[in-house]
Amino acid sequence: MPSRAPRLCDCGLTVPFGERCGCKAAGDADRKARHDRKRPSSSQRGYTGAWDKAKKGFLDRHPWCRFCGKAATLVDHIKPHKRDPVLFWDKSNWQPLCITCHSSSKQMIERRESKR
Incomplete structure (x- = not known):
């Protein structure tokens, strides 16, 4: 061939x-x-021990990826919080994602929206 x-x-x-x-x-x-x-450090962006606890609780209640249905490993902010603490902690702005969807599908969506 x-x-x-x-x-x-x-x-x-x-x-x-x-x-x-x-x-x-x-x-x-x-x-x-x-x-x-x-880029600021992860703790400067809000990802502290309190976030780890909140993330674990959220994933316990929402164990499946919103995009593909596989086991979720990450909590993603639907609307980027850009270091806004109110938006960062707003649970209605959270969604469970697997690492594959977060690194591909979600990034593609964010790039598309940033061009608008």
Whole structure:
């Protein structure tokens, strides 16, 4: 079965189909590191011991992912709280998600809404 032809990266290297060039991966890592240096710590964003207890109680009452129905492992804020403590603790703004849905489906929804 023939495979698709390799492509030429912006840096000039030939990259096999389905793979990423090392320069792109290094650029992504650098961009993410710059973002993380500016980002407040998890406790500064509200994720403290009190959150851990509230999250556990919520997941005990809502054990299934809202998107796919698998076992939920995360409590997601439907509307991003942006460090607003009232919105952060508003349980009507919480939803149970599995890690896969939180890392893919939910992120896609948030990117789409941020472009509006």
